[in-house]
Amino acid sequence: MISSSLVPIRRRLALLACHLVVALVALVVIGGATRVMEAGLACPDWPLCYGSFLPGRQMNVQVFLEWFHRLDAFVVGMALVVQLAVAWWWRRQLPGWFLPLSALLLVLVLAQGGLGALTVLQLLPSGVVTAHLALALTLLALVSGSSQLLLAPIELRAFELKASSDQVSHGSRFEAAPLWWRCLAALSLLAVVSQCLLGGRMATSWAAQRCLEAGQSCQWLHWHRSAATPVAICVLGFVAIALLAGGWARRQWPLLLGLAALVSTQITLGVLTLRLGLSQPAVTVAHQLVASLLVALLAALLCRRQTCLSPGPLPVVLDPSILEPAHG
Structure with missing residues (x-):
């Protein structure tokens, strides 16, 4: 039975x-x-900026970027607090994994704030x-994946309500994607995250600038450039195999082509x-934007579920208030 309050x-x-x-x-x-x-x-200073929540006299482009970065992190933290409260209140009507995940996300965002400080x-340093x-990308992947898992029952409900009359003897259910899909998506996600961290390490140590300007610390730039090719082959290989496999995997072609x-x-x-x-700077920031979008999309594809038909009657939602007594 599907609870009317669950959807x-x-x-x-x-x-x-x-x-x-x-x-x-x-945030990334x-x-x-x-x-x-x-x-x-x-x-x-931290967590305030020049001793106030909103610095006025000191405000410029650089101060605004740092201040807005902290504001975005604060909003994410408050949203995760709300999510944890809702997950606890509705824990009996939500999947068992959602409450621990909500608690984990809150712990991670608190650790993220500590690292920011x-x-x-x-x-x-x-x-x-x-x-x-690394922690920001982990949060992004977990939240993106959880959004797909939460959407699965909504799609299931819509499918059942729109089932044609010749399918009334069959129910629909959501299953995890094929094993090869999950393995390739996980491998691609791990490769992209590793490449992001390699690029982040290169950027935070200013290795690229020193290499281009003085020919120093070029190993970081070399590693980042060398790893780009196998990472791209891994992701594009996942896309090609999914499209060639047909069936449910090929029906994900909009997301695959976007990838x-x-x-x-x-x-x-x-x-x-x-x-x-x-x-x-705009080109460099765009490079980081696309990297974060890749992480979010791959995490969503990893947790995406497929619709299957299984024998058995469709689940029926019964509302006691509309039942009428039957007399013999």
Whole structure:
């Protein structure tokens, strides 16, 4: 039996997760823009900025980037607190995995705030900044994946309500994607995240600038460029295999083609960034934006579920208030 209150609460939580994905992508991109614009220490104190919530006299582009980055992180944290409260209140009508995941996400965002404080108080150490990025990408992947798992029952309900009369003897159910799909999606996600962290380590140590300007610390740039090709082959291979497999996998072609487009765009932006000698911050920030979108999309594809038909009657929702007594 499908509870009538289950679909609305899951729909709202799925909508919240989708908004959180957008906020987390913005958080990663603004963090990257803060580094590119050398604004990581624009606010010398933490958690306030120049001793106030909204600095007025000191406000400029760099201060605004750092201040807005913290504001976005605060909004994400508050949203996760609300999500945890809702998950606990509706715990009996939500999947068993959702409450522990909500608690884990809140713990991760608190740790993320702690790492953010260390980046300021310890004057932007490269290792801490890279860990800050790693935790942000982890949050992004978890929230994006959970949004797909929350949306599955909504799609199931819509499918059942629209079932044609010749299918009334069959029910529909959602199953995990094929094993090969999950393995390839997980491998692609791991490869993209690793490449992001390698690029983050290169950026936070200013290795690319030193290599292009003075020929120093070029190993980081070499590793990042060398890893780009196998990562792209891994993701594009996943897309090609899914399209050739047919069936449910091929029906995901809009997302798969979007994934291929993001990879192509990322390669172009990476080449353009080096050709311009890192002189155009907008290109560098766009490179980071596409990277975060790749992580979010791959996590969503990893957790995507397929619709299957199984023998058995459709589940019926019974409302006691509309039942009438029957007399013999």
